[in-house]
Amino acid sequence: MIIMAWDHVSDFWHQLHHGGEGILGSAPAFYNLTWFLERFVSHWCAPSFIFLAGTVLAISTTKRVGRGESQRDITVHIITRGLVLLILEALFVSPAFDLPRLYFGVIACIGVCFIIFSVVRRLPMPAILIGSLFIILNHSFLSLDWIPNSTPLGWYLRVILHEPNFEGWPYVGLYPIIPWIGVMGLGWCFGIVLPRLYEADRRRLIAPIALTGIASVILFVVIRWLNTYGNLLPRRGNTLMSWLYVSKYPPSVAFLLWALGGMCLFLAIGLLLEDRSRSDNGPVGAISQIGRTPLFFYIVHLWLYRLRLPGVAEPPFYLEMYQTFILWLVGLVILWRLSIWYSGVKRRHPRSILRYI
Numbered sequence: 001m002i003i004m005a006w007d008h009v010s011d012f013w014h015q016l017h018h019g020g021e022g023i024l025g026s027a028p029a030f031y032n033l034t035w036f037l038e039r040f041v042s043h044w045c046a047p048s049f050i051f052l053a054g055t056v057l058a059i060s061t062t063k064r065v066g067r068g069e070s071q072r073d074i075t076v077h078i079i080t081r082g083l084v085l086l087i088l089e090a091l092f093v094s095p096a097f098d099l100p101r102l103y104f105g106v107i108a109c110i111g112v113c114f115i116i117f118s119v120v121r122r123l124p125m126p127a128i129l130i131g132s133l134f135i136i137l138n139h140s141f142l143s144l145d146w147i148p149n150s151t152p153l154g155w156y157l158r159v160i161l162h163e164p165n166f167e168g169w170p171y172v173g174l175y176p177i178i179p180w181i182g183v184m185g186l187g188w189c190f191g192i193v194l195p196r197l198y199e200a201d202r203r204r205l206i207a208p209i210a211l212t213g214i215a216s217v218i219l220f221v222v223i224r225w226l227n228t229y230g231n232l233l234p235r236r237g238n239t240l241m242s243w244l245y246v247s248k249y250p251p252s253v254a255f256l257l258w259a260l261g262g263m264c265l266f267l268a269i270g271l272l273l274e275d276r277s278r279s280d281n282g283p284v285g286a287i288s289q290i291g292r293t294p295l296f297f298y299i300v301h302l303w304l305y306r307l308r309l310p311g312v313a314e315p316p317f318y319l320e321m322y323q324t325f326i327l328w329l330v331g332l333v334i335l336w337r338l339s340i341w342y343s344g345v346k347r348r349h350p351r352s353i354l355r356y357i
Helices: 002-013 033-066 071-096 106-120 125-141 152-161 177-201 203-226 240-244 253-275 282-291 294-306 321-348
Strands: none
Touching (some): 002 033, 002 321, 033 071, 033 106, 033 177, 033 240, 177 253, 282 321, 294 321
């Protein structure tokens, strides 16, 4: 989340910052390696959010079943969460990026995937795991040519399902359902097995999660070296930028290996810090606090860093990188304090609409 905040503050205040890696097969050129890397570090964010959204959904659902809640009530709760996310995307997220209300971004994608999982969750966990892996490994072969794009509905349906682009304004989007529901499915499976493994001995989780992350990064290097399957944006040289320039929209196998591999390494570090019983103190405590209010942080950080009214697309001036870095750090302190305040409000109103945010 903190890295994501850097990506967005840079997007709002840097003239040379951009993204769009992989949209319709495009690879926008970066000014230099520094600008590329300051964008590249954010590739860990969206896959981690969607994976962990599946994890949290599985843990929450398991707890509700354990408390004796009916399957109908659980389904309604999950659908409500999904609809809340769609509303928040349209009302608060899209305007922050000066995008149309119909923009299908990461929050909308998670919302729709939640609604789908309100039904899919009833499948056996092995079936969800196999299906998720199949989607991730094979979605690049999918063709939606059978859906006519000559009408707004057909165009928008293709954008939402598997063809992210910005050409058919206002029917635009970056996070199509088909590849990303596979990532959420993996997160769901992780969330099913995590609680009992964690309760048995969380220290034993550190090594396998770290090794999974290392293996994923190694596979990323292999796939980029072979430069065939798994690369929606083929490597076009042997520079560092060529090796690391992967498709995010939609996510290629190479992209997900790098991003989810990095997520596993972060998780292993988090478990290690937690095991040392210092997770509530100092900077680590501040990071943990921010992590307890992810959706609140997401919405507030956009408008905090934007620092201008809706409809004002361009900033009054642009910042240098060091100035943006300072703005990012100051904003994190403010967001940390706001997260503490919001956590208290949620505790005082456990049955309000705030439980969905």
